[in-house]
Amino acid sequence: MNNLKKKRIEQVRTVIKWLLMFLTAAAAYILLTAVPVSFPLPLLFLPMAVAVASKEEPFNAGLWGCVCGLMTDSAFDKLFGFNAVIFTFAAVLISLLFQYILRQNILNIAMLNFILIPLQAAIDFLFFYGIWGRSDSADIWLHIYLPQMVLTFLLSVPVYLLTAAIFKRFGPIEENYIEEKSDDIVRE
Secondary structure, three states, rough: OHHHHHHHHHOOOOOOOOOHHHHHHHHHHHHHHHHOOOOOOOOOOOHHHHHHOOOOOHHHHHHHHHHHHHHHHOOOOOOHHHHHHHHHHHHHHHHHHHHHHHOOOOOHHHHHHHHHHHHHHHHHHHHHOOOOOOOHHHHHHHHHHHHHHHHHHHHHHHHHHHHHHEEEEEEHOOOOOOOOOOOOOOOO
């Protein structure tokens, strides 16, 4: 395959990949905002940001983290940009971790989600309830934030698997070369 044709195919695949990711995020947003439920809803965008950050460059991961944070702010009626800052910083850091230190596997993703979900909940709780000295803040933590963290962590695995499938199918084209075995090699 010549380089020009390969480049065009990869561009089309990249557009399809990001279109599918935006459609997935839109579906998650609709699920979070349109379904009337009485229990706390999971933060689906945090595992989505972590999954994309594990597979992308830091700049793209930061942009996707910002988009996911803004969608979270909009879905949960938070201060616009509050979660965007948290998600952007986390996505860039995760992208750098996977680029230089961590291996790409589901255990590392689960570990990062296990760390980030309570961290985001603690920051959110602190700024929206903790510093105001509300008397029912322990009940809010126990009945809203704790179930939300558990649901988010449980749904982080399917979100990662969906994201990994999209990135595997529409990622860069990998070319495999077969090296022929030669008996003409002389070894000393």
